[in-house]
Amino acid sequence: MSEEEKSKKGKSLWGPLLAVPAVFFLAPLGIGLYLTHPFPAKSTKNPMDFGLKFEEIEFFNRKDQVKLSGWWIPATSKQSKKTVITAHGYMNERAMEGIEGLQLAKVLSKQGYNVLMFDFRNAGKSKGRTTGLGYFEKHDLSAAIEYSIQKKKQKMIALLGWSMGASTALIAGCEHPAVSAIIADSPFSDLEAFLKENLSYWTKLPKKPFTPFIYHSMRKLLKIDPTEVSPITNVKNTKGKSFLLIHSKTDEAIPYTESEKLIQSISSDNHKELWLTEDGKHINSYLLNKEEYEHRVIQFLNKYLRVG
Template structure:
């Protein structure tokens, strides 16, 4: 009896190994699509701004989303800049002092709408879709600005995942005229297959395909539908400002280069490649120039 029991135990690790091999990357895929929501500890009042707490519902599934409406500080305006935060961030973009940029925009006559995507900040939901679900959240923010605040001129300003989402939603929504994208990826499917190991901390082979397919099958996220490069190549009547740091390791600056080259002929476009800084740190390290470039672009093309 003792010998048989030892023999059975000897085989147990070999039976468990395949399960563990697949379980680890699938669990990481689950974590990447269900990160803990970032907490917001500051609000516009900390920067001397009057603001309104707002709520609206995503076009996708009527999920409740939360945000701030920051009115232009000088006089009533029909121009709004809607911001779109990055992955595992929240509306204030505290890490790069996004509220400071909102203050500058407000002082220059722009209303600012800052909101949390699903599964971020104060918004509801548990799944982050890398732009797949967030596109619909951003559509709803645009609709809110038009229907509830009577805005006529709309610009989108996004970082990282929010930048890619802004490119997609902005190209599709007829009321958006200006899109400012800081550190976007060009195509989610290609980006994940090439760069997912940076986020998962696992070797590309064999784990990236397992994580990628778990996202598609288990979490119902279709990366094929998240393609900023396709959106800009089929869009007309929009103006694009791309910003990226040459030192970005999370999303290489070559992603913005691909998007810039793909923008449809005749569409106004600018590309600012900053010299230093990590992912989405261009504003934090170049505040004055960043503000100047954004305001000049808005003034020139927000017509």
């Protein structure tokens, strides 16, 4: 074999060898970077499009001073001391346009509830470049609760969240004494366990060997410990709250068994309800069951929202 042939053979061997670390290390790092720093979703509609009066508001996360933006939608009938704060899902925005969240806000407003809809960090008009999958967002939601109490003088606070926002609502709602009622639509029960089991749904890559690499790259990029985002731990240790969990049996993104685990972990010191819907994709229960969804939510709030 000539020297030229040997050189070509050596080069052909180096190519595949160099491609291995690129696939198993650089690709997971890139995916982790995208999942933790997604492009912010923007709202294209506002409450006025639904005949609602509203106020553009801003407040700050007290932990790291990230500026958050939202809407204050007052109850249409009269001045109210009852407020529902919504918490949107991952890669979503305050209006939850994909499931017509503003239509639900209109129903709540007509029923005598103020509604605060806001963007988590790195979403909509809020600042920040990192999405924390609940780790940072629980502090964002706590800031919204404090805004309602201090700036708007509210006495009764309920939280209504979807997906990541549902899990965040369970954490922040259990931790904040002013919150008495929590509605969680399609939550995960524990972030670490959920990512290790279901990350492949979001990455579209096989669980083995990619999930461990992507999971650890996300941890490094976020500089968080996912074990600290555990709604099931929060609900186990809370008393005197009321919970309504909603989940579709055909949810592929977050299995309905996550809500079943949560509801089973809520102690008898709290009121708890679980509504499992049929044939809906992730967080589509409202789209497919508008009248029943509105009825159940209003009935729950009318009965269990009280001074925290």
